[in-house]
Amino acid sequence: MKNIYKPQEAIVEDIIVESSTIKTFVLRLKEPFEFRTGQFVELTLPGIGEAPFTPSSDPNIKNKIEVTIMNVGRVTSLLHTSPKNISLGLRGPYGKGYPLDRFEGKDILIVGGGVGLAPLRSLLFSMFAEIDKYNKVVLRYGARTPDDIIYKESIPGWAKIKKVDVVTTVDVGDAKWKGNVGLVTTILKDLPVDLKNAVSIVCGPPIMMKFATLKLLDFGFKPQDIFLSMEKNMSCGLGKCGHCRMGRYYVCKDGPVFTYEQLKELHDIWD
Amino acid sequence: MHQIYYIESNQLNILSRKLKKDYRVFFPVTEEKNATKKTDYSYRELTVNEPFVFNPYRTVEPLKTFFTPPLDKAAEYFNQEGSIEDFPKIIIFGVKSCDIVGHKVQDFVFLEGVEVDSLYRLRRENIIFISSDCTDFKEVCHCLAWEILPYPTEGFDLNLSPLNEGYLVETGSKKGEELIQQYKEFFVIAKDTQLTARKVKRENLIERLKKHLLPQHLVSKDIVQRLIKEGYNLDTWQQFMLTCVECGGCNFICDTCHCFLLMDKKEGNINKKLKAWDACLYTNYAKVAGGANPLKTRTRRLRFRFTKKFDFFVDNLGMPACCGCGRCIEVCPGKIDIREVLKDLAKKLSVKT
Numbered sequence A: 001m002k003n004i005y006k007p008q009e010a011i012v013e014d015i016i017v018e019s020s021t022i023k024t025f026v027l028r029l030k031e032p033f034e035f036r037t038g039q040f041v042e043l044t045l046p047g048i049g050e051a052p053f054t055p056s057s058d059p060n061i062k063n064k065i066e067v068t069i070m071n072v073g074r075v076t077s078l079l080h081t082s083p084k085n086i087s088l089g090l091r092g093p094y095g096k097g098y099p100l101d102r103f104e105g106k107d108i109l110i111v112g113g114g115v116g117l118a119p120l121r122s123l124l125f126s127m128f129a130e131i132d133k134y135n136k137v138v139l140r141y142g143a144r145t146p147d148d149i150i151y152k153e154s155i156p157g158w159a160k161i162k163k164v165d166v167v168t169t170v171d172v173g174d175a176k177w178k179g180n181v182g183l184v185t186t187i188l189k190d191l192p193v194d195l196k197n198a199v200s201i202v203c204g205p206p207i208m209m210k211f212a213t214l215k216l217l218d219f220g221f222k223p224q225d226i227f228l229s230m231e232k233n234m235s236c237g238l239g240k241c242g243h244c245r246m247g248r249y250y251v252c253k254d255g256p257v258f259t260y261e262q263l264k265e266l267h268d269i270w271d
Numbered sequence B: 001m002h003q004i005y006y007i008e009s010n011q012l013n014i015l016s017r018k019l020k021k022d023y024r025v026f027f028p029v030t031e032e033k034n035a036t037k038k039t040d041y042s043y044r045e046l047t048v049n050e051p052f053v054f055n056p057y058r059t060v061e062p063l064k065t066f067f068t069p070p071l072d073k074a075a076e077y078f079n080q081e082g083s084i085e086d087f088p089k090i091i092i093f094g095v096k097s098c099d100i101v102g103h104k105v106q107d108f109v110f111l112e113g114v115e116v117d118s119l120y121r122l123r124r125e126n127i128i129f130i131s132s133d134c135t136d137f138k139e140v141c142h143c144l145a146w147e148i149l150p151y152p153t154e155g156f157d158l159n160l161s162p163l164n165e166g167y168l169v170e171t172g173s174k175k176g177e178e179l180i181q182q183y184k185e186f187f188v189i190a191k192d193t194q195l196t197a198r199k200v201k202r203e204n205l206i207e208r209l210k211k212h213l214l215p216q217h218l219v220s221k222d223i224v225q226r227l228i229k230e231g232y233n234l235d236t237w238q239q240f241m242l243t244c245v246e247c248g249g250c251n252f253i254c255d256t257c258h259c260f261l262l263m264d265k266k267e268g269n270i271n272k273k274l275k276a277w278d279a280c281l282y283t284n285y286a287k288v289a290g291g292a293n294p295l296k297t298r299t300r301r302l303r304f305r306f307t308k309k310f311d312f313f314v315d316n317l318g319m320p321a322c323c324g325c326g327r328c329i330e331v332c333p334g335k336i337d338i339r340e341v342l343k344d345l346a347k348k349l350s351v352k353t
């Protein structure tokens, strides 16, 4: 019987610098591995520690995943100073991921903040691969500064895909920045979506998720049509260790994607 | 379906030593020699010539220590881990009704859900519970308040009820029945008069326990979830938190608390994942790498422990995760009493208990 705590080995094939605090790690798996977009994995720095991440790559690519990681804690800062070709441990995939079948035939609004675009990139790739299934894909992305924007080279290309509409903004611009300046909520108006047939998907820092959700409710989205990626302290990823509990749910096994309808009665969800 | 047998005390002494051949045998012992004094019992492994000790109520330590020790090896990785080590067969005597009910929570967490914890399952399969009726109780005992009787009715392999110079032995599982068959020369079928005597003894203890509990006006099973939900924003949490020193004792000693943290360690060339008990009363329990901490105050952490027990588990398992063993009350250096916390909610919400 399999040991659920034992990670498989993944080799860091490449490391891509996205911003001064964010890198994307390209991992090659030794054993067959598949995930659904929005599911997460636990990455182990051998002998040191483990942390949860949602892959940012296309789930249609097998045996290779990309994980975009911000340098924020003990494990991530050590990962950021690690060289290529080291082995990491990988457990998962865990959680439910995005219910793509519920998105088909709809106007899809995707709202990202900062490194929160990482899981959303995986979602975007899945949608781009079958773009005919969706009415349109509208991306609204905000980062703190132009340097904090991730996937800088790719975003202009996404905007050129048919049915895809992209607007970005930064909280604080710099000399070279010619685009929008303001919080992501400032670009959540006059949204080109038909509310009767639309869903929205939000991922970013808790405070951004909170205000984006309020804005979307205001705009007219129904709570069951707002999908949120929740972040909580996680250890096991399997609904056993207790850490990620939010009300009656475990974020690891019942989420990490929830509709606002599921969460709206719970206390302190944005803390 | 449950068969009931009788065994004499001196025969049980001999049997428990025989069992040592095939099992590691644990049973509760006390340092206190005076049998009339209330004292604490702890599990110890049976050595060769000890007489069998009957514990009138539960042990100090929770049953979960046999299944998830405080620091456990969860996995080795990047090497060919030998198939999971052979786990010795264990018999535990003296398990009480509250322990068995509390243990349902551990079983639910580790045996059900998205995946099974294979090490837990291995241990579960290799451990035999020989439970026993309570013949006395501690001040903190409040099983009855949760509608749990002070004698086991299910979930045991064998159950002992002391009677005169021996014990009635009830089978509760196939494992238990097989054990009896293996040593059938030690047992006789119980007589009806003995069964009646057991019933009387059990009823007497329930009466005594009721006398102890009724004046306390404890919160009952059917209103507890409502109290927790409606009392979320009361100042109860703030008040009771004041004496909490965040030792985690209430979590560690509780038979239903199951939280753990996976940790990584290198020993020589071997990478290991360890599973260490964790406590939701600890400051960093819910802190995320970025620094946010939804449980940043003691008030929130104390409340979290209660919402887990009386809201989360009622929703997810259909029962509150408290069996009334009172261990957390005894252990708390801050004198925080779970009975009083719940009663305070009821009082402030004007709900009759």
Ligand code: SF4
Pocket: B057, B058, B096, B097, B098, B099, B134, B136, B137, B138, B141, B142, B143, B144, B149, B150, B151, B323, B324, B325, B326
């Ligand atoms: S709580 Fe009840 S079952 Fe548990 S030891 Fe006390 S009297 Fe016995």
Ligand code: SF4
Pocket: B102, B250, B253, B254, B255, B256, B257, B321, B322, B323, B324, B325, B326, B327, B328, B329, B338
């Ligand atoms: S909460 Fe306290 S009384 Fe209830 S099962 Fe846990 S230790 Fe026993």
Ligand code: SF4
Pocket: B243, B244, B245, B246, B247, B248, B249, B250, B251, B281, B331, B332, B333, B334, B335, B336
């Ligand atoms: S045992 Fe008491 S003092 Fe220790 S963490 Fe629990 S409530 Fe706080």
Ligand code: FES
Pocket: A233, A234, A235, A236, A237, A238, A239, A240, A241, A242, A243, A244, A245, A250, A251, A252, A253
């Ligand atoms: S991460 Fe362990 S229960 Fe969710």
